[in-house]
Amino acid sequence: MATKVLFIGGSGIISSACSRLAVARGIDLHVLNRGESSLRPLPEGAKVLRADIRDAASVREAIAGHTFDAVVDWVAFTTDHVHADIELFRGRTGQYVFISSASAYQTPPARLPVVESSPLRNPFWQYSRDKIACEDLLVKVYRDKGFPATIVRPSHTYDRTLVPFDGGWTVPARMRAGKEIVVHGDGTSLWTLTHHEDFARAFVPLLGHPRAIGDVFQITSDDVLTWNQIAEHLAAALGTTAKIVHVPSDAIAAADAEWGAGLLGDKAHSMVFDNAKVKALVPDYVATIPFHRGAREIVAWFDEDPARQVVDERLDKVMDDLVERYRLG
DSSP states (O other): OOSEEEEESOSSHHHHHHHHHHHHTTOEEEEEESSOOSSSOOOTTOEEEEOOTTOHHHHHHHHTTOOBSEEEETTOOSHHHHHHHHHHHTTTBSOEEEEOOGGGBOSSOSSSSBOTTSOBOOSSOHHHHHHHHHHHHHHHHHHHHOOOEEEEEEOEEEOTTOOSSTTBTHHHHHHHTTOOEEEETTSOOEEEEEEHHHHHHHHGGGTTOGGGTTOEEEEOOSOEEEHHHHHHHHHHHHTSOOOEEEEOHHHHHHHOHHHHHHIIIIITSOOOBOOHHHHHHSTTOOOOOOHHHHHHHHHHHHHHOGGGOOBOHHHHHHHHHHHHHHTTO
16 A cells, blocks of 8 residues: 555545545545645645645645655546646656546446446536546556556545535425425436445555556445435435425436436436456455435534525426426326
8 A cells, every 4th residue: 555645635525535544544645735625624644735736836846855656636627637647747656546437437328237347438428528538548648658547436425515416405405395306217227325435445545556557446335226215315314204206307407407417427327336346456345334324424414504504596496397397297
């Protein structure tokens, strides 16, 4: 395992758990960002390097004199971002880890479970196409120049601040008010939710692992649920029951393009993953936090401070309209 690691970012949903675990396991963790996150503070022991990753000069100044066993960029989304990283970290790191996305996989998938060799193609979502382009670039620079890239594809990874439905607190608020909620399709498509602490247990041991260089790994839970079940677990954590109205995904997309893009390009399709590849390198990896427990964490966090319970009024109105239209089937 790596001894000295740089995280670009480090206080996001996924990266915050990885930061805590890395420090807990004795890694000398450096975090490059513009400032402390009050929502997810960095763990004691992490060393902060102040710079803006989009300002190469500030990064060069911050990392002067440093080399790393691994560099992880949690906030690279385009090939411009990756090109900049290659220039900054070539010769400074033994491993560069790019955080891609399971939404890059062929959508809808031709077969399940999804494995790392499944085709990459998502005609519905620009975010996913950008991630695919980043992967293509890294595969090329690894093959042509030996740049030590590792690609990691998370799926739907959450922490206590993230409701799995679009609109933040909007769906839980509707549930508590006794209002119907919209679930796409007939609610029986399968989805995989991964708690960020589970993700970290598979991810951190990949840092500095020589067999991870030049390769790609997906990291997910094995906790597979239908969207009806996800709604029911969330409602149970809220102390209520879910009143579900099923709406076709293309009808949702027609009513709200952004919500629809995330459905047609990701959530509307059953996604089940085979994690054998990462488990071959991290044989003790087991995801242990099921969503019914995670749902209780989410509700508890939002209930700690009512100011967090922000309803997206525009999306709430879209949901009202869809419910009215589709309530009777």
